[in-house]
Amino acid sequence: MKEINVTGQKRTDLGKKASKTLRKEGLIPCNIYGIAEQDGKPVAMSFAVPMTELRKVIYTPHIYVINLVIDGESHTAILKEIQFHPVTDAVLHVDFLEVNDQKPITIGIPVKLTGLAQGVRDGGRMNLSIRKIDVTAPYQQIPEHLDIDVTALKIGKSIKVGELSFEGLEIATGKDVIVCSIKMTRAAMSAAAAAAE
Numbered sequence: 001m002k003e004i005n006v007t008g009q010k011r012t013d014l015g016k017k018a019s020k021t022l023r024k025e026g027l028i029p030c031n032i033y034g035i036a037e038q039d040g041k042p043v044a045m046s047f048a049v050p051m052t053e054l055r056k057v058i059y060t061p062h063i064y065v066i067n068l069v070i071d072g073e074s075h076t077a078i079l080k081e082i083q084f085h086p087v088t089d090a091v092l093h094v095d096f097l098e099v100n101d102q103k104p105i106t107i108g109i110p111v112k113l114t115g116l117a118q119g120v121r122d123g124g125r126m127n128l129s130i131r132k133i134d135v136t137a138p139y140q141q142i143p144e145h146l147d148i149d150v151t152a153l154k155i156g157k158s159i160k161v162g163e164l165s166f167e168g169l170e171i172a173t174g175k176d177v178i179v180c181s182i183k184m185t186r187a188a189m190s191a192a193a194a195a196a197e
Helices: 016-024 051-058 184-197
Strands: 004-009 027-038 041-050 064-070 073-084 091-098 104-115 125-128 132-137 146-149 158-160 178-183
Touching: 004 051, 016 027, 016 091, 027 051, 041 051, 051 091, 051 184, 064 104, 104 125, 158 184
Parallel strands: 004 064, 027 091, 104 146
Antiparallel strands: 004 041, 027 041, 064 073, 073 091, 104 132, 125 178, 158 178
16 A cells, blocks of 8 residues: 655644634544544544645545654554535545554455456456455555456456455455446447357
């Protein structure tokens, strides 16, 4: 996983009004859920980060380990959840999850199809059903993407999550979820009909 640095400052004023004021100043309210717990539940620390800093983490196909520096304190974290405005798509709030070497995390990893599928060579069309697969592992073992070889895939066939395995990663997405499939196209149908005649 790539690493990236993000700097923020702690928030003391909480609530809707304070959050609104922050957004006007170009800051995004954030929480980091850390290793610290209270009554068995993770405790959140509230802070704010300039949108200019967050942009490089949010609008990217990559997944990052984020070195969060809040008022000089360092935290290693991953992006947990982003809240967007339903109409304008502006970022309203971001949750981070603090990670460490001992505790495995579950995160969605982008899927990367490799090879030219037999079914595509025969005129079919590749259909990618999911863009990410959830995996569980210590954060240092998490790759930037999951390579899936589709060379042998024929028309009408698909690859399910249950058929995949990656060293050192436990797959958290359901086994029956289809990752990709090859659909018959009109061109392939007419070619098959012509061959049959």
